[in-house]
Amino acid sequence: MDFRLTEDDEMIRTTVRDFARKEIEPIADELDQNEEYPFEILKKLAALGITGLTIPEEYGGSGGTFFQWCLALEEISYACAGTATILDTSWGLAAHCINEWGNEEQKKRFLTPLAKGEKLGAFGLTEADAGSDPAAAATTAVKDGDSYILNGTKVFISNANEADIHVIFATRNKSLGHRGMCAFIVEKGTPGLSIGKQYHKLGIRAAHNAEIVLQDCRVPAENMLGPEARGFSVALSTLDGGRAAIGALSIGIAQAALDAAVKHTKERVQYGRAIAHFQGIQFLIADLATEIEAARLLVYRAASLKDRGQPFTVETAMAKKFAGEVAMKVTQKGIQMWGGYGYMMDSPMQRYFRDAKIMEIYEGTSEMMRLIIARRVIG
Numbered sequence: 001m002d003f004r005l006t007e008d009d010e011m012i013r014t015t016v017r018d019f020a021r022k023e024i025e026p027i028a029d030e031l032d033q034n035e036e037y038p039f040e041i042l043k044k045l046a047a048l049g050i051t052g053l054t055i056p057e058e059y060g061g062s063g064g065t066f067f068q069w070c071l072a073l074e075e076i077s078y079a080c081a082g083t084a085t086i087l088d089t090s091w092g093l094a095a096h097c098i099n100e101w102g103n104e105e106q107k108k109r110f111l112t113p114l115a116k117g118e119k120l121g122a123f124g125l126t127e128a129d130a131g132s133d134p135a136a137a138a139t140t141a142v143k144d145g146d147s148y149i150l151n152g153t154k155v156f157i158s159n160a161n162e163a164d165i166h167v168i169f170a171t172r173n174k175s176l177g178h179r180g181m182c183a184f185i186v187e188k189g190t191p192g193l194s195i196g197k198q199y200h201k202l203g204i205r206a207a208h209n210a211e212i213v214l215q216d217c218r219v220p221a222e223n224m225l226g227p228e229a230r231g232f233s234v235a236l237s238t239l240d241g242g243r244a245a246i247g248a249l250s251i252g253i254a255q256a257a258l259d260a261a262v263k264h265t266k267e268r269v270q271y272g273r274a275i276a277h278f279q280g281i282q283f284l285i286a287d288l289a290t291e292i293e294a295a296r297l298l299v300y301r302a303a304s305l306k307d308r309g310q311p312f313t314v315e316t317a318m319a320k321k322f323a324g325e326v327a328m329k330v331t332q333k334g335i336q337m338w339g340g341y342g343y344m345m346d347s348p349m350q351r352y353f354r355d356a357k358i359m360e361i362y363e364g365t366s367e368m369m370r371l372i373i374a375r376r377v378i379g
């Protein structure tokens with residue numbers, strides 16, 4: 001597989017890199033410390049066309065590829081993984097599944113404002129007793145005339161508080177298991193939809209997470225996303241793309257941590273020499289650089305397969321698992337190379353380390369990715 005970047009790919013990567021290094025990186029620590037949601041940055045990313053990058057032109061986007069989306073996310077995550085998480089959730093999950101599963105009317109009404117960055121999206125799948133096993137979801141959808149009445153609570157939802165457009169998964173019959181699941185578009189302000197507990201997190205603190213509470217929330221039947229019995233497919237197919245994107249976020253964090261580690265080892269003098277001269281440090285840097293490159297290639301392969309319309313469930317699981325674990329390893333070793341300075345809250349390494357951990361958890365844990373991979377390998 002050839003991953004040479006086209007002129008357009010290069011242009012998008014350079015544009016996003018320049019923007020992220022100039023506008024996001026300098027304020028990333030502040031956003032993290034204050035748990036501040038980067039509204040202004042999102043507006044500027046919308047003006048750059050990043051929010052609508054993969055959305056067709058007829059719905060206000062620029063019709064780019066998923067590969068380009070991953071390139072953009074990698075660059076944004078290099079600067080701030082919290083901001084990259086907001087983008088992945090709103091446009092990689094919510095907008096993406098409306099684009100893939102929505103009808104013409106739904107796309108015109110909901111996708112276009114998302115593409116233009118006028119509205120934000122959230123993706124509500126997880127519940128207290130349905131995390132790795134989303135088919136166990138207990139939120140109910142009961143048909144009542146031309147509407148469905150939703151009842152239940154979604155937990156940990158990124159952008160819950162800020163989103164205008166929520167994609168919510170609910171079951172119309174729990175005894176049907178995953179076949180009972182349906183997907184709905186629920187607009188902010190719909191009576192019965194409210195925000196519950198807000199969480200404070202270890203990392204990606206620029207992104208906000210909260211519960212979505214649905215209490216007799218009446219949603220017009222025309223807001224059902226995809227066929228009634230296919231809600232689970234809506235969720236899984238969307239997460240397939242999301243997982244490659246999380247791989248891209250992971251590479252961004254890992255590369256930022258490695259670059260910071262290399263810089264430090266060239267400046268830090270012990271035993272009369274910069275510590276980068278010691279072979280123990282050099283071998284570590286060589287190993288980490290190689291693992292980041294391997295992760296990048298897995299992500300690029302998964303993204304390319306998606307763009308070609310080929311199956312990529314296993315490849316995206318491999319990309320997410322490997323890249324997430326590489327991010328964790330590089331950030332942990334990065335702190336080690338910074339020594340005591342890396343342990344201090346004013347070093348850049350601690351944020352990378354805290355941000356990296358979620359890469360092994362959300363959109364399917366590393367263990368779930370192993371199950372997907374093992375099923376293919378063992379049969």
Ligand SMILES: Cc1cc2nc3c(=O)[nH]c(=O)nc-3n(C[C@H](O)[C@H](O)[C@H](O)COP(=O)(O)OP(=O)(O)OC[C@H]3O[C@@H](n4cnc5c(N)ncnc54)[C@H](O)[C@@H]3O)c2cc1C
Pocket residue numbers: 089123124125126128130131132133155156157158159201209358361362363364365366367368
């Ligand atoms: C910061 C953050 C943002 C999130 N954003 C969203 C969002 O926007 N939308 C959304 O719907 N969800 C979101 N989530 C939820 C996230 O996807 C889940 O937390 C994740 O899927 C894991 O589910 P869980 O937390 O219930 O863990 P559990 O499923 O309880 O897992 C606990 C542990 O058990 C392991 N485990 C479970 N089953 C098995 C098994 N069969 N074999 C081996 N090991 C197993 C898991 O790998 C894990 O290590 C978010 C979570 C966080 C923390």
